[in-house]
Amino acid sequence: MKNQEVAKFLYEMADLLDILGVAWKPNAYRRAARTIEMLSEAIEDVYARGKTAALKDLPGVGDAIASKIEEYLKTGSVKELRALEKKVPKGVDEMMHVQGLGPKKAWRLYHELKIHNLQELEKAAKEHRISKLEGFGEKSESEILQSLGLHSAGQARRLLLTGLDTARELEKRLARFGTAIAAGSVRRRRETIGDIDILVSASKAKPVMDYFTTMPDVQRVLAKGDTKSTVILGNGMQADVRVLDEKLFGAALQYFTGSKDHNVKVRQIAIKKGYKLSEYGLVSRKTDRIIAAKTEEEVYRKLGLPYIEPELREDSGEIEAALKGRLPKLIGYDDLRGDCHMHTTWSDGENSTEDMVKAAIARGYDYVAITDHSKSTVIANGLDEKRVLKRIAEIDKLQKKYPQIAILKGSECDILKTGELDYKPAILKQLDVVIASVHASMKMNREDMTKRYLRAIDSGFVTAIGHPTGRLINSRQPFDFDLERVASAAAKAGVAFEINANPARLDLKDSHIRAASQLGARFLIDTDSHSADHLRLMELGIAQARRGWLEAKDVLNTLPRQKFLKAIQR
């Protein structure tokens, strides 16, 4: 899958064109890059299917970009990119990504001060050569130095859980001034969060600005204005606050929830209807009167659209579906009746089986599956056959003590290199839930890994494939395998895909969920908890399912106890 590589070269083209002052093209390249970045199908498969004509079907890809993608896929590089790179030294591109510098300033620093890289930039700032340039001042100079410090510290996007927890803390603090809601990618529940955008509806903005910029954990104030401020928090996350009148809150929420691409499209609809849309409402261009602003529902309705859930707002077909009345009725955050993947002190969990059962009861679940590791995952103290049998006896006892919940005997059973499962049928037969996962030999080639999964599915013992792609966000690449083939086989065999709610996994990811469900696959949303506290992570898995357009009927563990037990019989 070369999607990320292709997206990367398109982003590079965009940056370079930006620096050279070329108008509009950068936007076009970024739009195409975003499309390909989010695509679930491999770009080389799209190309193989229909050459450049198929590429041109992708939104934002036209003749020119299609042929550049073709060139990249065939030769591994693009002539025009190399030509641009000759015109623009690498350092200018680096400088452009320093906070406070954009293409224009980076270009001037290169030309007027002959700065070629970040080291020289730091040196020039320290020697006060930058403040002498027209349009730059002492502030810009110290701003650059501060940003460089952060730059080297690495400002990677943070996991959703971090963003969500931080956002909720800020919402709580700001609630004293009025309604406070985190918009942006947190509200859309993206798997990673760049910064946090909090909206506050309050009559007076100044007290909010003063409070927000002087909270004890503010590390640095990037901006403080009349209605908008930006800070860096102690945990390194950037947070924006914006104060708006209550009457405009819906329009503002719509605006700041994004995504950018979703908003561009919604705004185009507004323009066609003779309106303009901003955080100050849907406004008639002729009369300047506000058409809608108080609620998001109202804004969408006046544009001829039904309400679109934040998790869908990625311009990945939701607007077209909305226009046709074909939006999915997304699975709800309270729809799950059980959690089917968790570990205890029997393997590498931190709590006893009973603790986990009690925690599941506290969450109101109808069933819970205890799925410790199988014997091959030695590092996690996987259970051999003897211990599996002991564990089954333990669960029988617990079941008598806690009749209000079905305690399912399970295993997170390794799929060995060959595609065989880690236990023999005699053991597997005694288990209610088998989550089959790959934990070793993760770098197999595409064909072998695909066959490995297909063989596991064929065994007839598998309830669900656990964390199917094996990726760890920001740290491990996904396994290489043919998701479509595996999804089709799983759908046919009645094997579910897991949506693993662990914030570093979120595996399958949104676009894969959507692709697999279109092939008829069904899902199990699980936490993979290694402690009782982890059961709360379920909401992240549900969010991911919603981003993958799933309805309750697509997810097995929305079923009530008896129906669920029937559905997982093998």
Added chain:
DNA sequence: GCCGTTTTCGGCCCGACTGTTTTCAGTCG
């Protein structure tokens, strides 16, 4: 460079904040 219910040319989302300015360009989201 892309795109089309104002369609093959001429738009392309829209506004806040900052610094260095005396009216605005650049950057950001």
